[in-house]
Amino acid sequence: MSHLSGSLHGEMPMKIRAVYPGTFDPVTNGHLDLIRRCSALFDDVIVAILRNTDKTPFFTTEERVEMLEEVVKDLKNVSVTTFQGLLVDFAEQRKASVIVRGIRAVSDYEYELQMALMNRRLSSKVETVFLMPAETYSYLSSRLVNEISALGGSVRGLVPPIVEQRLKRRHRQRR
Numbered sequence: 001m002s003h004l005s006g007s008l009h010g011e012m013p014m015k016i017r018a019v020y021p022g023t024f025d026p027v028t029n030g031h032l033d034l035i036r037r038c039s040a041l042f043d044d045v046i047v048a049i050l051r052n053t054d055k056t057p058f059f060t061t062e063e064r065v066e067m068l069e070e071v072v073k074d075l076k077n078v079s080v081t082t083f084q085g086l087l088v089d090f091a092e093q094r095k096a097s098v099i100v101r102g103i104r105a106v107s108d109y110e111y112e113l114q115m116a117l118m119n120r121r122l123s124s125k126v127e128t129v130f131l132m133p134a135e136t137y138s139y140l141s142s143r144l145v146n147e148i149s150a151l152g153g154s155v156r157g158l159v160p161p162i163v164e165q166r167l168k169r170r171h172r173q174r175r
């Protein structure tokens with residue numbers, strides 16, 4: 001790996017920048033667990049929210065940026081931004097050599113493998129790395145969080161407090 005060969009030759013080791021992409025609608029404690037793992041593993045982490053014009057998200061892109069910025073503010077090597085278009089183009093533009101994706105269960109694997117191999121075909125400069133969140137979050141998803149919250153259930157412990165508050169407020173407005 002160039003990271004290692006650089007240090008073997010007495011040069012400065014190359015810094016590794018990772019992109020952690022997703023919809024984050026909204027960010028859950030599972031996402032946050034993964035962001036913390038990324039922060040410990042890589043020199044620099046960009047959390048990249050897809051600006052998807054096809055889907056109607058529950059929270060606007062701006063709201064999702066705000067919530068993510070709030071929950072990662074203690075992690076100095078993590079930044080939050082948005083992207084449009086191909087993920088590999090974004091990663092290359094930002095000089096990131098790693099895309100991080102989370103795998104919660106075997107059911108995630110097929111879709112993730114397909115995306116990782118397609119991204120590899122699209123760019124040889126970016127490698128996908130899979131990380132597992134803590135098992136406590138293996139059944140957690142943004143979709144379920146939204147559904148539970150819409151039906152008046154508690155999502156405490158599943159999402160950061162700022163997300164819990166915003167979900168409550170939004171669902172109250174909708175009722």
Ligand code: PNS
Nearest residue numbers: 021022023024050085086087115118119
């Ligand atoms: O949180 P999600 O919805 O699982 O994230 C999916 C995401 C944003 C990673 C994926 O949809 C994506 O990379 N979209 C950008 C468009 C792109 O590059 N498509 C080709 C993927 S092989």
